[in-house]
Amino acid sequence: MKEALWWETQADGRILCTLCPRFCKIGEGQAGFCYIRKNIGGKLYSLGYGRPTGFAIDPIEKKPLNHFLPGTGILSFGTAGCNLGCRFCQNWSISKAKLDEAQSLTAGPQEIVKLALSHRVPSIAFTYNDPVIWGEFVIDISRHARECGLKSVMVTAGYITPEARPEVYRYIDAANVDLKGFTERFYHKLTFSHLDPVLDTLRWLKHETGIWFEITNLMIPGENDDPGETERMCEWILENLGDRVPLHFTAFHPDFKMMDKPRTAASTLKRARQIALNAGIKFCYVGNVFDDEGQTTYCPSCGRALIRRSWHDLLEYELVGDRCPCGQRIPGLFVARERPALGRRRRAFLPFQ
Numbered sequence: 001m002k003e004a005l006w007w008e009t010q011a012d013g014r015i016l017c018t019l020c021p022r023f024c025k026i027g028e029g030q031a032g033f034c035y036i037r038k039n040i041g042g043k044l045y046s047l048g049y050g051r052p053t054g055f056a057i058d059p060i061e062k063k064p065l066n067h068f069l070p071g072t073g074i075l076s077f078g079t080a081g082c083n084l085g086c087r088f089c090q091n092w093s094i095s096k097a098k099l100d101e102a103q104s105l106t107a108g109p110q111e112i113v114k115l116a117l118s119h120r121v122p123s124i125a126f127t128y129n130d131p132v133i134w135g136e137f138v139i140d141i142s143r144h145a146r147e148c149g150l151k152s153v154m155v156t157a158g159y160i161t162p163e164a165r166p167e168v169y170r171y172i173d174a175a176n177v178d179l180k181g182f183t184e185r186f187y188h189k190l191t192f193s194h195l196d197p198v199l200d201t202l203r204w205l206k207h208e209t210g211i212w213f214e215i216t217n218l219m220i221p222g223e224n225d226d227p228g229e230t231e232r233m234c235e236w237i238l239e240n241l242g243d244r245v246p247l248h249f250t251a252f253h254p255d256f257k258m259m260d261k262p263r264t265a266a267s268t269l270k271r272a273r274q275i276a277l278n279a280g281i282k283f284c285y286v287g288n289v290f291d292d293e294g295q296t297t298y299c300p301s302c303g304r305a306l307i308r309r310s311w312h313d314l315l316e317y318e319l320v321g322d323r324c325p326c327g328q329r330i331p332g333l334f335v336a337r338e339r340p341a342l343g344r345r346r347r348a349f350l351p352f353q
Contacts, residue, residue, distance in 0.1 A: 002050070003043055003046075004017075004043075004044040004045055004136060005164070006135070007044040009042065013028070014039070015039045015042070017032050017037055017044060018161055018164065019083075019161060020132055020159050020161060021160075021161055021193070021194065022083055022193070024037070026039040027039060028041075028042065033083060034081040034082060034083045034133040035047075035080060035081035036134065037133065046134060046137065048134035048137060049136055050106060050107060050108050050137065051079055051080070051105065052079055052104065052112070053079055053080055054077060054078075054105070055077045057074070057075060057076070058073065058074055058076045059071075059073060059074075059313075060073070060074045060123065061312040061314075062312050063127065064216060064248050064250070064287055065174060065214055066246055066248075066283070066285055066295075066297060066307070066309075066332075067212065067214065067297070067330070067332025067334075068151075068212050069151070069333055070307055070314060070335075071314045071335070072121065072123070074122075074123045074124065074125045074153065075115060075119065075121050075123070075124045075125065076125040076127050076128065077124075077125075077127070077128065078094060078126070078127055078128025078131070079133075079134050079137070080104060081095065082095035082129045083133050083157075083159055083193075084130065084159060084192065084193050085191060085192035085193070086256075087190050087258050088190065088256060088258040088261075089255065089256045090255050090256070092255065095129040095130070109141040109144045112124065113144050113145050113150060116145070117148060117150070121150075123145075123150055123151035123152065123173070123174075124141065124145055124150060124151070124153065125153040125155055126138050126152070126153065126156075127155035128155075130159070131154055132159060132164075135160075138154070138172075139167060139168060139170065142170075151173040151174065151333075153172070153175065153176070154168075154172050154175040154176075155175070155178075156175060156176070156177060156178065157178045157180065157198065158178070158198040158201035159197055159198060160197070161197075162204070165201065169209060169211060172211055173211065174211060174212040174213065174333070175205065175211055175212075175213040176214050176216055176248075177205070177215055178215075178217075178218065179198060179202070179217050179233070180217070180218060181195070181217075181223070181224035181229070182229050182236070183229065184196075186224050190220075190258075199236070202240070203240055206240070206242070212333055213245065214245065214246040214248065215237070215247050216248045216250055216287075217247070217249050217272075218250050218251075219249055219252060219264050219268055220252045220261060220264070221261055225264070225268050225272070227271065227275060230275045230276070231279065234247075234275060234279040235279060237281065238279060238280055243282050244282050244331045246285065246332075247284045248284075248285045248287050249273055249276075249285070249286050249287070250287035250288045251287065251288035252264045252288075253288070266286075266289045266291060269287075269294065270286065270294065273286055273294055282300040290310065290311060292308065292310050292315075295309040295311070296308045296309060299324035299326060299330070300328065301324065301326055302324060302328065304324055304325070306319050306324055313342075314342050321334065322334045
């Protein structure tokens with residue numbers, strides 16, 4: 001437990017948490033919407049600090065990040081709780097749990113960095129639940145990781161205030177931001193949050209930081225898969241972020257409080273990808289389905305297949321540094337001196353010792 005940042009005391013004695021746009025007002029002994037920021041004795045504490053709920057070595061393509069150290073493993077972990085209320089959450093067993101319910105472990109920043117170094121992975125991912133709510137922990141881990149030559153990755157919904165963003169992201173190298181839909185109705189009805197703060201975070205990442213980021217849109221049948229909505233989202237991305245931010249369309253499967261919806265059809269993802277490419281987005285991918293074409297990185301200049309993938313496995317890798325053999329630079333961070341290993345990689349769950 002650590003005293004939190006980003007809060008102030010109200011006239012009525014409650015604490016106003018200013019970490020995310022939910023702006024919870026928290027009475028004595030109460031926790032915020034996220035479960036892990038609690039008013040204890042008139043001070044706000046981060047209960048999630050030093051309390052991970054488990055570790056795994058994932059392929060970095062699972063985050064998903066296709067233009068950031070492709071072919072490498074990444075140490076992934078989360079805590080408990082979340083500041084969104086997504087009815088379709090696929091990690092609800094921890095995002096909707098309190099720490100005691102999630103059987104959390106105890107590990108500080110130095111121990112987590114040491115674990116990544118011992119498994120020889122080049123980066124650490126803050127993921128599974130939204131790392132925004134344990135921003136203090138993110139800061140300390142990513143600072144120490146950078147000192148030790150490791151990269152840090154945020155996998156997030158981007159629901160954070162302008163006040164907290166610069167501190168939480170200070171030592172972050174890459175992010176995947178989940179743009180869950182492109183209507184306020186979707187955000188309000190299915191995530192209990194709002195769209196505009198997420199768009200603001202995306203603009204901030206692009207124009208005020210040097211952080212590499214990619215965008216994921218989970219397509220839910222009948223909720224956010226309308227072609228017109230996809231077109232509007234792509235137009236917004238092009239106007240506000242440019243044509244070289246990778247965009248991932250991923251398939252929904254029934255989970256949590258949305259068991260009544262069918263799985264997303266592969267044809268829906270193919271259609272969305274084609275809409276994005278027709279609009280002018282240079283790098284667009286599909287996920288959670290087998291689609292080698294939709295998971296391959298192509299040169300926007302000559303059309304050559306540069307990185308062929310099958311699910312999360314790399315099958316071919318033709319980049320020379322960060323360039324196509326034709327000379328076209330591909331945006332992102334790539335292995336400079338040697339090609340990544342090709343072939344099947346298995347996810348490894350790690351007991352923490």
